Amino acid sequence: MHDKYLQIFNIYFSQEKKAGFFAKLFGIKRKKELSSEEVESAKKYYEEMEKVSKALLEEINRLERRLVAVSQEKIKGLI
Numbered sequence: 001m002h003d004k005y006l007q008i009f010n011i012y013f014s015q016e017k018k019a020g021f022f023a024k025l026f027g028i029k030r031k032k033e034l035s036s037e038e039v040e041s042a043k044k045y046y047e048e049m050e051k052v053s054k055a056l057l058e059e060i061n062r063l064e065r066r067l068v069a070v071s072q073e074k075i076k077g078l079i
Contacts, residue, residue: 001056004049011042 013030034042 001049001052004045004052007045008042008049011038011045 011031011034
């Protein structure tokens with residue numbers, strides 16, 4: 001999911017190649033104009049990020065249900 005976000009970020013923002021710590025820290029600027037290909041690419045990455053996000057939430061919900069089903073005695077035995 002983070003990789004997809006980074007790809008979107010790289011489309012919308014450019015990083016200036018300057019020397020120095022503060023120049024690197026504040027050297028990110030939003031691009032003034034995007035090509036239609038960049039916009040479509042960003043949309044594609046966003047849709048992929050949504051799918052990954054939904055799958056992650058489903059997996060977290062499954063894990064939560066499994067943990068809730070474990071008895072307190074079994075949990076105390078693990079501690």
